């Protein structure tokens with residue numbers, strides 16, 4: 001009897017200690033979670049360099065030229081360009097708003113600090129030069145420009161200058177494109193068409209063709225599908241990039257504090273626009289390591305047989321993303 005009650009006490013002591021330890025562990029975990037979320041909230045602010053600091057020296061001239069190339073790309077490289085005819089008539093700024101300085105407007109805050117870096121899409125180290133070439137070939141549905149040209153040096157000088165206040169490894173608030181919450185259903189092209197008609201068509205046109213400026217050199221409203229649009233190898237052809245971009249920026253005049261689309265509308269209209277015809281690009285050599293394909297890469301083959309090409313294009317994306325223990329690093333462009 002005595003023995004029994006001794007055992008009982010021992011068991012109680014063990015239980016109390018176990019509860020104590022597990023409570024401590026929980027506390028530790030909660031503290032870690034809290035720390036992570038505060039870190040998220042105190043993302044550094046992006047201090048955008050002021051162009052009035054640019055004096056007349058050669059490098060400053062190059063930076064200014066780079067900015068002009070980003071803003072008025074078509075004037076130099078479009079179908080009626082003064083230097084070469086190698087791009088589709090769009091400007092870099094059509095997708096990198098305010099010359100790549102707008103918060104959540106697909107800005108260039110990270111370009112300087114994060115290149116050269118390994119890119120999953122090419123399976124190689126990439127420099128900013130390669131990145132700019134990629135944009136010409138995909139987003140601008142064109143050809144590479146001479147990598148030794150003054151123009152390429154100017155693009156790179158501008159990108160390096162605009163991102164110079166960002167420390168390597170940090171990510172300022174509002175950089176790039178926002179990652180939207182996923183829908184728990186596939187994005188819906190039928191609902192998306194209705195959003196397009198009511199909120200996009202007046203500028204981008206009934207056939208997504210955009211509106212060309214008088215003189216025909218560039219667009220007042222750039223095309224969103226059809227032969228003059230970005231091709232299927234462009235990052236904006238991925239649904240998450242398109243939806244995140246327009247949520248904070250379209251209809252034109254919106255920003256992250258004045259959004260005009262709900263998250264659902266953004267995904268649905270993205271599905272509608274990217275289901276329309278876009279120029280072809282051979283993307284079979286992209287992502288040499290199949291397991292590094294982003295969850296919304298719409299072209300197989302994939303490293304798993306669990307999710308169809310259709311689900312990769314339209315979602316639902318959560319099951320795909322959650323399937324990979326460490327989700328593939330985003331492959332920018």
Ligand code: HEC
Nearest residue numbers: 093094095199200203220221222223224246250251252269
């Ligand atoms: C008031 C006119 C207007 C409306 C409405 C509008 N846009 Fe735009 N959109 C623009 C302009 C102008 C640009 C280029 C911005 C620049 O160059 O600064 C643009 C750029 C874009 C781009 C990137 C460039 C391209 O053509 O691929 C996409 C994608 C886009 N808009 C999608 C949409 C969608 C989707 C809607 C509806 C939800 C929409 N826009 C509504 C004017 C508009």
Ligand code: HEC
Nearest residue numbers: 091092095110111131135139176177230235236241332333
């Ligand atoms: C049709 C839209 C579109 C056009 C036009 C476009 N881009 Fe992009 N660009 C993107 C998207 C989308 C990304 C990927 C952003 C991401 O992954 O979050 C990107 C990424 C980039 C990046 C990498 C940013 C980073 O932080 O990794 C650079 C640099 C860049 N573009 C430069 C250019 C230049 C220069 C031009 C013109 C020659 C151009 N882009 C034209 C859509 C476009």
